[in-house]
Amino acid sequence: MFAALRKRLAAWARPRHPEALPVVLDRQRIYILPTGFGLFLGLLLGAMLLGGLNYNNNPALLLGFGLASTALLSLHATHLTLSGIGLREARGLPVHAGETLRLELRFDAVRSRPRSGLVLELGDARAVFSLPDGNPVATELLLPTKVRGWLRPGRIKLATTQPLGLARAWSYFWPEPRLLVYPALEAHAPPLPHHDGLGEHQRVRAQGDEPHHLRDYRSGDPPRQVAWKASARVGKLLVREYEARTDRDLHLDWNALPGLAREQRISRLARWVVEADRHNARWRLSLPDQSFGPAQGHAHRHACLRALALLPDA
Numbered sequence: 014m015f016a017a018l019r020k021r022l023a024a025w026a027r028p029r030h031p032e033a034l035p036v037v038l039d040r041q042r043i044y045i046l047p048t049g050f051g052l053f054l055g056l057l058l059g060a061m062l063l064g065g066l067n068y069n070n071n072p073a074l075l076l077g078f079g080l081a082s083t084a085l086l087s088l089h090a091t092h093l094t095l096s097g098i099g100l101r102e103a104r105g106l107p108v109h110a111g112e113t114l115r116l117e118l119r120f121d122a123v124r125s126r127p128r129s130g131l132v133l134e135l136g137d138a139r140a141v142f143s144l145p146d147g148n149p150v151a152t153e154l155l156l157p158t159k160v161r162g163w164l165r166p167g168r169i170k171l172a173t174t175q176p177l178g179l180a181r182a183w184s185y186f187w188p189e190p191r192l193l194v195y196p197a198l199e200a201h202a203p204p205l206p207h208h209d210g211l212g213e214h215q216r217v218r219a220q221g222d223e224p225h226h227l228r229d230y231r232s233g234d235p236p237r238q239v240a241w242k243a244s245a246r247v248g249k250l251l252v253r254e255y256e257a258r259t260d261r262d263l264h265l266d267w268n269a270l271p272g273l274a275r276e277q278r279i280s281r282l283a284r285w286v287v288e289a290d291r292h293n294a295r296w297r298l299s300l301p302d303q304s305f306g307p308a309q310g311h312a313h314r315h316a317c318l319r320a321l322a323l324l325p326d327a
Contacts, residue, residue: 035101038096038098038099044183045183048180048181054179062078062081090175091174091179098123098131099120099122100120103186105117107193110196110197111197128143138156140154154166163194170185171184172184196282196283197283199283199284206263227243239252262295283318290314295309298317
């Protein structure tokens, strides 16, 4: 009953829609209620004051009113702990479906007073952090992922019971940015397809025109391949290794997998994209309405996985 009531009340709390960052908490967005300990202390103070009045006991009345004043001031301090906190940035690197996404949140405060015991909650994810001096602080929420595509984090709850635990103040952030989840990788995918007689590496090491990387000198390497400036910096001989490009690039074709279900095709192509990038191959990805490459590198890998992640459902 109380859980359903809390959900209904949370639905009416501010904000009610996603909001652009940065966002700063003000008094209209902060909610506060006594904790169980705070209610118990309130009943205890009420009994003390009632007894002091009944027996005309001035020391008891003085103690009761003093404790009540302290409790009321702690409510104000709890509210001020959240007031002025700003969420500046919310971001997370893409992961594959089934993996844990690290949502990084960067907070700061308008007024530089110590703020400790801040608790972030988003579903089952929880993180505790502090803002000791108001300077920007980054914290992470670990979010499980289940399906590919855009992940919208939803409303993030920020709460505290500082300084005395008599009241709980909370507020919500609803960051607008979406997080990308790549398709899940097929667990037992077949090797990369051969194309025009080439294997999975799809490249030939030769004296081409494009430098690939620097490696340690090996006996028999021609002197003209030695990178003298780089060798002088590190104190050992380094050799330029070149890569000769061929026109026979790896082709990852959606239409070449007719016997697989749609999601299984996406998972297999995602696995092949990751494997091709791991082997530093050049590949072309052909999807029903778009094509990528041939190219290689991190940007090409991200473009291919993003396109696979955003393919419409069957």
